Amino acid sequence: MKIGIFDSGIGGLSVLYEAMHLLPHEQFIYYADEKHVPYGEKTKEEIIGYVDEIIQFMIERDCKAIVIACNTATSAAVSIMRKKYHIPIIGMEPAVKKAVDLYGKQKVLVCATPITVKGKKMLDLVERVDKDHLVDLVALPKLVRFAERLEFESEDVLAYLKEALSCFDFEEYGSLVLGCTHFNYFKDSFHKLLPQVHLLDGNLGTINYLIKNIELEDLESSVEYYYSGQRVLGKELQRIECYLKRLEKMKDIGK
Missing domain, CATH: 3.40.50.1860 (Rossmann fold)
Structure with missing residues (x-):
């Protein structure tokens, strides 16, 4: 089978x-x-x-x-x-618990699609594991479309990530959770922007x-x-x- x-x-x-x-x-x-x-x-x-x-x-x-x-x-x-x-x-299940367990002395940023970010399953997971209120969520819907057209390392990808993540001070973050399976194709772009942050997926x-x-x-x-x-x-x-x-x-x- x-x-x-x-x-x-x-x-x-x-x-x-x-x-x-x-x-x-x-x-x-x-x-x-x-x-x-x-x-x-x-x-x-x-x-x-x-x-x-x-x-x-x-x-x-x-x-x-x-x-x-x-x-x-x-x-x-x-x-x-x-x-x-x-x-x-x-x-x-996004690797939120793993991120909190391994790098929870610093903040954790979870990137996902809008439905995942707003969904009850995600909110329940964060409430269950984030006792110190270190987890932040951000939706990155355009990455899915970039991935589907084999566009991984373009200037448009980097510009989109820079803009979407510009409100976060990444000196405060120890890890970034890739909460969408499409996002695994962009690890090099995330790492280029955030070289000190650990990348985790589920x-x-x-x-x-x-x-x-x-x-x-x-x-x-x-x-x-x-x-x-x-x-x-x-x-x-x-x-x-x-x-x-x-x-x-x-x-x-x-x-």
């Missing part, structure tokens, strides 16, 4: 990348909902509908567990989907939680890629390879 991993677009490839390294004998389906990207600009009701459709798609293709590799979709839909379906559904914790909730198999590793239900072939596979190479390049930045 397979493991399904999906996102609104290609951000969740960073979760797949982690999964392929930790689970080299599993088979995966990766689903990018390119028809509806970015989720961060949709309503909660729309996102719930998209997620429900994708989970049904994956169950029909013999998935034994599904990872919602999108913080926005997790925030909007994971609790509803867990009540509806009876297979493990793993959501994303990918490793997500896959470790997945491992605890599945029966491991000894299969020949494989991945099937889909864009909004259509099998990805040819040039689009080359595009995916570009993203995976980018993730390999980013993996040790900001640690």
Whole structure:
């Protein structure tokens, strides 16, 4: 049986990348909902509908567990989907607790999409772990669109980040939490602007939680890629390879 991993677009490839390294004998389906990207600009009701459709798609293709590799979709839909379906559904959780535990003597900045930043799941998480009121939140919605068009290191990206983060005094911060899987492609840009700040994401914790909730198999590793239900072939596979190479390049930045 397979493991399904999906996102609104290609951000969740960073979760797949982690999964392929930790689970080299599993088979995966990766689903990018390119028809509806970015989720961060949709309503909660729309996102719930998209997620429900994708989970049904994956169950029909013999998935034994599904990872919602999108913080926005997790925030909007994971609790509803867990009540509806009876297979493990793993959501994303920004690494806020890890940041507070490791670097909590200084402030923590969490970057995410608007829905994630404002969502009850995020606010409950911060309230639970941020006893000293050190965590700040900021929405960076444009990064998703930059990532989807393979624009990672342009002047426009740096200008956007400088403007969006200009109100924060980063001498007070010890860590920055990447609360959207798309943001992992921009670690070099974050590091260029904030070289003293540690960068954290929730990918490793997500896959470790997945491992605890599945029966491991000894299969020949494989991945099937889909864009909004259509099998990805040819040039689009080359595009995916570009993203995976980018993730390999980013993996040790900001640690």
